[in-house]
Amino acid sequence: MPELPEVETICRGLEPLLVGRRIAGVITRAGALRLPIDPGLDRALAGKVVQRVSRRAKYLLLDCGEGGIVIHLGMSGHLQVVPRGLAPGRHDHVDLLLDDGQALRFCDPRRFGVLLWTPHDPRCHPLLAALGPEPFDLQVDGEYLFRCSRGRILSIKPFIMDQRIVVGVGNIYASEALFRAGIAPARAAGQVSRARYQRLVEAIREVLQEAIAAGGTTIRDFRGETGRPGYFARELKVYGRDGQPCPVCGRPIRQMRLGQRSTYFCPVCQKG
DNA sequence: AGAGGTACCTGGCAGC
DNA sequence: TGCTGCCAGGTACCTC
Numbered sequence: 001m002p003e004l005p006e007v008e009t010i011c012r013g014l015e016p017l018l019v020g021r022r023i024a025g026v027i028t029r030a031g032a033l034r035l036p037i038d039p040g041l042d043r044a045l046a047g048k049v050v051q052r053v054s055r056r057a058k059y060l061l062l063d064c065g066e067g068g069i070v071i072h073l074g075m076s077g078h079l080q081v082v083p084r085g086l087a088p089g090r091h092d093h094v095d096l097l098l099d100d101g102q103a104l105r106f107c108d109p110r111r112f113g114v115l116l117w118t119p120h121d122p123r124c125h126p127l128l129a130a131l132g133p134e135p136f137d138l139q140v141d142g143e144y145l146f147r148c149s150r151g152r153i154l155s156i157k158p159f160i161m162d163q164r165i166v167v168g169v170g171n172i173y174a175s176e177a178l179f180r181a182g183i184a185p186a187r188a189a190g191q192v193s194r195a196r197y198q199r200l201v202e203a204i205r206e207v208l209q210e211a212i213a214a215g216g217t218t219i220r221d222f223r224g225e226t227g228r229p230g231y232f233a234r235e236l237k238v239y240g241r242d243g244q245p246c247p248v249c250g251r252p253i254r255q256m257r258l259g260q261r262s263t264y265f266c267p268v269c270q271k272g
Numbered sequence: 273a274g275a276g277g278t279a280c281c282t283g284g285c286a287g288c
Numbered sequence: 289t290g291c292t293g294c295c296a297g298g299t300a301c302c303t304c
């Protein structure tokens with residue numbers, strides 16, 4: 001489900017609800033998500049105070065001073081703050097009980113998500129070690145992507161979705177950014193010019209920023225920390241619009257598969 | 273090393 | 289109605 005803007009939306013929403021809250025206990029209802037849930041989670045977390053809520057790539061990090069929690073929402077994960085006693089649904093796998101009568105509830109129907117305790121700074125967790133820079137980092141510019149891509153025959157769409165190159169760009173925003181930059185998604189990454197990479201970096205930042213401002217994209221089930229949907233879906237120019245007219249030239253948007261992922265593009269506007 | 277495929281898991285929907 | 293097959297916002301691991 002979530003790409004960078006959705007995780008950022010949840011991060012900003014959770015921050016005021018969690019910072020300063022003491023964790024009174026943990027209820028675990030599933031043994032494993034994508035990775036096993038530590039059976040000692042309750043012991044590790046009880047009494048800890050959430051000091052900081054932050055995001056790195058598509059990971060949400062709860063820093064508790066001595067240790068912290070690393071969360072990834074996978075494809076279908078939700079985090080909501082609910083009243084402690086609210087009856088859990090079938091896929092509500094973990095509740096972090098808070099000292100104010102609420103609970104942070106992790107729901108993930110497909111169980112591709114991750115929720116881990118680490119006794120160290122969550123930013124130093126091995127899961128985060130190989131991640132590339134954030135798309136808003138100054139080091140990510142046209143020159144950077146141009147250099148990373150030399151010699152690569154991989155299509156540019158999976159290339160910019162590679163979290164080792166740059167983080168946060170998932171399947172929706174990859175199609176959208178390539179459309180805005182006028183680059184055909186199947187183009188070999190190594191054959192795209194420096195100038196087009198510059199446009200692409202600008203397009204990635206633009207689309208991510210606009211999506212954050214809209215509270216993320218709800219296609220089928222994304223919800224923020226209060227259950228509110230994101231409103232960026234109406235701004236999508238190509239994603240999910242197979243057969244509909246291109247908003248620029250009017251010719252039909254086409255769909256193809258790249259790296260087993262649905263990809264949407266305008267064959268007229270996207271060339272280089 | 274890089275590219276491409278598969279696996280993880282459940283739910284929703286189209287088509288028969 | 290009920291079955292089958294395909295699709296879904298992600299990532300890790302396998303093989304070639």
